[in-house]
Structure formats: C-alpha cells, structure tokens
Amino acid sequence: MTVPSPLTLDVRDILRAGGEPFGAIMQSVSALAPGQSLRLLATFRPVPLFAVMAGRGFTHAAQQLPDGVWEVRFTPKGSTNGDAEPANDATAACPSTAFGIAPTQSLDNRGLPPPEPMLRTLEAVEKLPPGAVLEVLVDREPLILYGELKTRGHAFRADKQDDACFRIVIQRSVH
Amino acid sequence: MIGTSLSRWTLPHFAVALVFLLSAQGVIAAGWAYPAALVGAPGTLAVVHLLTIGWLTVLILGALLQFVPMVTARPASNGMMALLPLIGICTGLAGVVAGFLSLDGTLPAFLVVGLPAGGLLVLITTTMAAAPLAAALWHVRPMPLPIRFVLAGLGFLLATAGLGVVFGAIFACPTVFPWGRVFAGGLRVHITSGLLGWFTLTALGVSYRLLAMFMLAPDDRGRLGDVAFLLTAGGLALAWFAGLGRMLDLPLLDWLMQAGEAAAGLGVAVFLVDMLRLYRARRRPALELHGITAAVSFGALGVAILLLASLRVTGRLEDLAGPVLYLLLFGWLSGLGLGQLYKLIPFLTWLHRFGPLLGKAPVPRIEDMVNERRAAPWFALYFVAIAAGTVCGLLGWPSLWRVAIAAHLLATVGIALELWRAWSWQPHNAAASRAPAPTWPSNRHRQQEGALP
Numbered sequence: 001m002t003v004p005s006p007l008t009l010d011v012r013d014i015l016r017a018g019g020e021p022f023g024a025i026m027q028s029v030s031a032l033a034p035g036q037s038l039r040l041l042a043t044f045r046p047v048p049l050f051a052v053m054a055g056r057g058f059t060h061a062a063q064q065l066p067d068g069v070w071e072v073r074f075t076p077k078g079s080t081n082g083d084a085e086p087a088n089d090a091t092a093a094c095p096s097t098a099f100g101i102a103p104t105q106s107l108d109n110r111g112l113p114p115p116e117p118m119l120r121t122l123e124a125v126e127k128l129p130p131g132a133v134l135e136v137l138v139d140r141e142p143l144i145l146y147g148e149l150k151t152r153g154h155a156f157r158a159d160k161q162d163d164a165c166f167r168i169v170i171q172r173s174v175h
Numbered sequence: 176m177i178g179t180s181l182s183r184w185t186l187p188h189f190a191v192a193l194v195f196l197l198s199a200q201g202v203i204a205a206g207w208a209y210p211a212a213l214v215g216a217p218g219t220l221a222v223v224h225l226l227t228i229g230w231l232t233v234l235i236l237g238a239l240l241q242f243v244p245m246v247t248a249r250p251a252s253n254g255m256m257a258l259l260p261l262i263g264i265c266t267g268l269a270g271v272v273a274g275f276l277s278l279d280g281t282l283p284a285f286l287v288v289g290l291p292a293g294g295l296l297v298l299i300t301t302t303m304a305a306a307p308l309a310a311a312l313w314h315v316r317p318m319p320l321p322i323r324f325v326l327a328g329l330g331f332l333l334a335t336a337g338l339g340v341v342f343g344a345i346f347a348c349p350t351v352f353p354w355g356r357v358f359a360g361g362l363r364v365h366i367t368s369g370l371l372g373w374f375t376l377t378a379l380g381v382s383y384r385l386l387a388m389f390m391l392a393p394d395d396r397g398r399l400g401d402v403a404f405l406l407t408a409g410g411l412a413l414a415w416f417a418g419l420g421r422m423l424d425l426p427l428l429d430w431l432m433q434a435g436e437a438a439a440g441l442g443v444a445v446f447l448v449d450m451l452r453l454y455r456a457r458r459r460p461a462l463e464l465h466g467i468t469a470a471v472s473f474g475a476l477g478v479a480i481l482l483l484a485s486l487r488v489t490g491r492l493e494d495l496a497g498p499v500l501y502l503l504l505f506g507w508l509s510g511l512g513l514g515q516l517y518k519l520i521p522f523l524t525w526l527h528r529f530g531p532l533l534g535k536a537p538v539p540r541i542e543d544m545v546n547e548r549r550a551a552p553w554f555a556l557y558f559v560a561i562a563a564g565t566v567c568g569l570l571g572w573p574s575l576w577r578v579a580i581a582a583h584l585l586a587t588v589g590i591a592l593e594l595w596r597a598w599s600w601q602p603h604n605a606a607a608s609r610a611p612a613p614t615w616p617s618n619r620h621r622q623q624e625g626a627l628p
Contacts, residue, residue, distance in 0.1 A: 018499060042422065062337075096244075109626040111391065111458060113389060113459055114388060114389060114522070115522070115525070115526065115541065118533065119538075122534035123498055123533065123534040124534070125534060126534030126535055129532070138386065139391065140394065141248070142178045143180050143244065143245050143246075143248050144181065144245065144526065145569070146248065147180035147181065148180075148530060148531075148533070151531075162393055163393075163394070164393070
C-alpha cells in the first residue's frame with residue numbers, strides 16, 4: 001500500500017498580514033487522505049496547535065529551518081508514514097483529550113503578568129457550554145486558579161510541559 | 176472567599192505589622208531610642224523588639240501564610256487556629272517590651288519577668304506558626320531554591336527566639352542564671368541569627384519567587400542561586416554554632432564565627448549578582464514600583480554588608496553598630512517589606528473581593544486600585560531619609576539624624592496611607608469596570624488564540 005505524500009500548507013503570509021490561519025489549517029486537515037501527513041510552514045512554533053492536533057489524533061514533529069521558518073509535520077497516530085521524528089513534546093504524551101473531549105478553545109496565557117492569566121482563563125471557562133473543554137498554556141503552575149476551579153466545580157488536569165510552560169485542561173461543570 | 180489557596184489571615188497580619196512599625200518609628204522619632212539612648216539601652220531594645228517581632232516577624236509570617244499554599248498546592252490554613260499565633264506573639268511582645276522598660280525604671284521592676292515569660296510565649300507561638308509552614312514546605316520535591324531559603328530562615332527564627340528566652344531569663348533572674356558573660360558573648364549571635372538568618376534568608380527566598388512571578392523572570396536560578404544559598408545559610412549556621420561555643424569559651428571558635436559571617440556576606444554578594452541577572456532576564460520590561468523599591472532595598476543590603484565588613488576589619492563596629500543596624504532594619508528589610516506590600520495588598524485584596532466574580536461579571540483592574548505616581552514620592556522620601564539617617568549616624572550628627580528620622584516617619588505614614596487606600600478602594604462608576612484585556616506584552620503565541628470550531 002502506498003503512503004500519500006505529505007500535504008504542505010504555508011501560513012506565513014497569513015501570519016505576516018496579521019491574519020488567523022486556524023481556519024485554513026483545519027480545512028487542510030479535513031482534506032487529508034487517510035494516513036496522509038500535514039506539513040505546516042509558519043513563522044513561529046505553534047504550540048497550542050500541537051494540543052489541538054493531538055486531540056484529533058496527530059503526533060507532531062517541529063523543527064526550525066536555517067532560514068528561521070518553523071516546519072511542523074503532523075502525522076496521524078498509528079500511521080506507517082514514519083518519516084517524521086517521534087514527537088518529543090510532552091503535549092503528545094499528554095493528549096488534550098484528557099476528558100475524552102477535544103478542547104473547544106485554546107488559550108495561550110504565557111507572557112502575561114498575574115493575575116491576567118487567571119482572569120482570562122475564568123472568563124473563557126464561564127463562556128463555555130457545560131461539559132466543554134478549555135485548554136490553557138501558562139508560564140507557571142496556577143495554584144490559586146486551581147482553588148477557584150475547585151470552588152466552582154470545574155474539573156481540570158494539569159501537565160508540566162517544561163520549566164516555563166504548564167498546560168491546564170479544564171472541563172466546565174455541567175451544573 | 177476565592178478558592179482554597181488564599182489565606183484569609185495574611186492581610187490581618189500585614190495590618191498588625193504596620194501598626195507595630197508605625198508605633199516603633201513614632202517612638203524613635205520622639206527620641207526614646209537610639210542614638211539618644213544608645214544601642215544597648217533598655218528603651219532601644221524595647222523599640223528594636225517592636226520592630227523585629229511586631230513588625231518584621233508578623234509581616235513575614237503573614238506573607239508565608241500565603242506563600243506556602245502558592246508553592247505547595249496545599250489549601251491555606253484559614254481556621255481560627257491560624258490566628259492564635261498572632262495573638263500569642265502580640266501578647267508575648269507586650270511582655271518583652273514591659274520587661275525591657277522595667278530595667279531602667281520606666282516601669283515597675285517586677286515586670287522584668289515579662290522578658291522570659293513574654294519571650295517564651297513568643298517562642299511557643301512562633302513555633303506554632305512556623306512548624307506547619309515548615310512541614311508543608313519540607314515535603315516539596317524537588318525543593319525549589321525559594322523554599323530552601325525560607326526553611327533555613329524558619330530554622331533561624333526558632334534559634335533566635337530560643338536564645339532570646341535565655342537572655343530574658345538572665346535579665347530577670349541574674350542570681351539564678353549568673354550568665355552575664357553568656358549574654359555579652361551571645362548578643363552578636365542573637366542579632367546575626369535574627370537579622371541575617373530569620374529575616375534576610377526568608378526575604379531572599381520570598382524575593383526570588385515574588386519578583387520572578389510579577390516580572391516574568393525565570394524561576395530556575397541555576398548554580399549561582401545554589402551558591403548564594405549554600406554560602407548564606409551555611410555561613411550563618413557555622414557562625415551560629417561557633418558563636419554558641421564561643422559563649423562557652425571553647426577555643427578557635429572566634430575564627431570560625433568570623434569565617435561563617437564572611438561566607439554569609441559573600442553569599443549575599445552572590446545573591447545580589449543573581450538578582451541583577453533576574454532583573455535583566457525579566458520579560459516584563461517596565462518595572463512596577465515594587466520592583467524599583469526592591470532594587471533599592473537590595474542596594475541597601477549590599478551597602479550594609481559592605482559597612483559591616485569594613486567596620487569589622489577596622490574594629491569600629493562596636494561604636495557604629497547603631498547606624499548599620501538602622502540601615503539593615505529599615506533600608507533593607509522594611510524597605511523591601513513596604514515595597515512588596517504595595518504590590519501584595521492590592522493583589523490579595525483584588526483576589527479576595529473580585530475573584531469569585533471573575534468571568535461572571537465585569538471586575539476592575541488591579542491597576543485601578545493603586546496610584547504609583549502618588550505613592551512613588553513617599554517611597555523616594557523613605558529611602559532618601561534612611562540614607563541620610565545612616566550617614567548622620569555614621570558621622571555622629573544627632574541633630575540632622577532627628578530630621579532624617581522625622582522624614583522617615585512621615586514617609587512611612589504616607590506609604591501606610593497608600594496601602595490603606597489600596598485595601599479600602601471602591602469602584603466609583605461604570606468606567607472603573609474592567610477595561611478590555613491589555614495587549615501588552617506582545618506575545619507571538621497569543622496570535623493563535625481563539626475559539627476553535
């Protein structure tokens with residue numbers, strides 16, 4: 001059985017124009033043939049996308065090319081199309097389907113001073129439909145946020161990605 | 176009450192501590208303490224303990240009540256039991272102050288019993304406060320650098336208070352405990368373990384965490400942080416044990432004590448270099464007022480350590496200990512404390528008051544609760560007055576010292592008013608409601624954020 005060659009999507013022009021490439025990326029994902037990989041070219045390492053794609057059953061391998069461009073290869077899990085390196089990012093080891101549901105929304109709160117990350121997270125959680133899942137990236141473990149999530153009855157999981165990144169997956173309470 | 180991670184007793188601790196600070200400064204400005212009464216005079220000792228127990232110990236214990244849940248992921252101790260140590264410390268401190276004032280006849284002589292009794296109450300209640308905090312911190316693995324500093328500081332708290340109780344017993348019952356020589360030799364150990372062990376080590380640890388958190392700087396301090404900890408904590412421990420042996424006339428310990436103090440001084444220098452690295456590595460370019468005041472306090476710490484070393488070498492430390500202690504107590508420890516309170520009081524007040532509303536209703540911004548342009552001149556006056564007071568003390572200018580002390584008191588009152596304004600702030604109108612999320616700092620990853628299909 002032949003393995004289809006990767007589909008390449010270059011979103012650098014969209015990013016440089018200040019646009020949002022997410023829709024284009026998801027269109028390309030929908031258009032992939034079974035077992036086909038997606039090769040994404042971007043101006044930065046699209047960390048939140050890793051979690052979204054993991055939720056859709058893709059592993060990732062990212063590398064920065066000599067000209068500064070980020071090349072990310074998203075490969076369907078279980079695919080024999082193995083020219084991509086195994087994902088070494090903790091995102092893959094800890095899929096965002098922590099609650100069996102792909103995140104409805106993803107927030108990158110890194111680089112924001114306290115208490116802005118907590119404020120943005122709670123605002124996003126309260127706007128979610130009951131049972132929906134929010135994924136958040138933060139610089140440090142948000143222990144005060146945990147206390148508030150417990151008080152409000154929202155379930156959450158936290159994973160340390162590296163020394164400067166924690167990923168929190170929050171499921172809004174159904175009550 | 177938001178969540179389980181916020182301590183409800185931290186802000187009351189801060190309020191009590193500020194009352195003690197203002198009281199002590201008022202007494203100093205009224206001329207009841209150094210230099211009019213010299214460093215070792217009972218009145219000065221009473222004021223010093225108002226500052227060290229009432230202000231700094233209560234301030235740091237209050238801060239640790241919030242610090243510990245934030246680094247251990249354990250719920251804060253919010254039961255009424257957590258308030259008992261504060262009540263005990265205040266009661267014990269009253270006994271200690273009464274005991275000192277009985278020594279020079281200001282109060283009846285029998286109140287000298289307040290020294291050992293009050294000291295013992297302070298020791299017991301600070302142990303009650305410190306033990307659960309230390310136990311919670313002890314189990315954090317791997318143990319981050321700030322926790323190591325704080326644990327060492329808590330150890331010195333007990334060592335300092337324990338030695339203080341022994342001194343109290345010597346003062347109160349000189350016939351039962353005829354150890355005047357022990358007191359003479361141990362005073363240096365008591366001061367070093369209190370100012371540099373308990374207060375400074377804890378302040379270094381909390382500074383690492385707080386400044387990194389608010390300035391968005393790396394938490395991992397690498398080997399430089401480890402070296403700073405080993406030199407300061409190890410050096411002070413060596414000096415403490417050598418000092419104990421020296422009180423008992425054991426040989427060679429004078430040399431060991433000086434080696435320990437020198438290592439601790441070197442450790443402080445390494446810390447200051449590392450803190451400079453932390454400031455330079457911050458991802459939040461604009462410094463808030465608490466970041467600026469902390470930097471000035473670190474400068475005061477560096478100058479105080481240099482003064483201590485040079486006066487020790489030249490043999491003039493006995494004569495000029497007063498101004499150096501003044502710089503350490505007010506320029507370094509109190510300056511850092513007041514500056515951090517200017518950040519922490521609005522931050523914690525905001526979390527307590529508006530935390531439960533987050534995401535459910537518009538809330539004001541923390542920036543609305545403070546006015547840095549209004550507060551900055553008070554902090555500037557505060558540090559200028561302390562610099563002037565230190566210089567006047569070193570050069571022996573008592574009249575100008577009085578002026579500097581009055582300016583210092585005025586500045587502290589101004590800062591305390593600003594803290595009270597932040598705590599009691601009320602949103603005035605709809606415009607005070609939370610503005611759209613700030614766009615600063617630009618973060619390229621944030622470009623991707625948004626609702627997913």
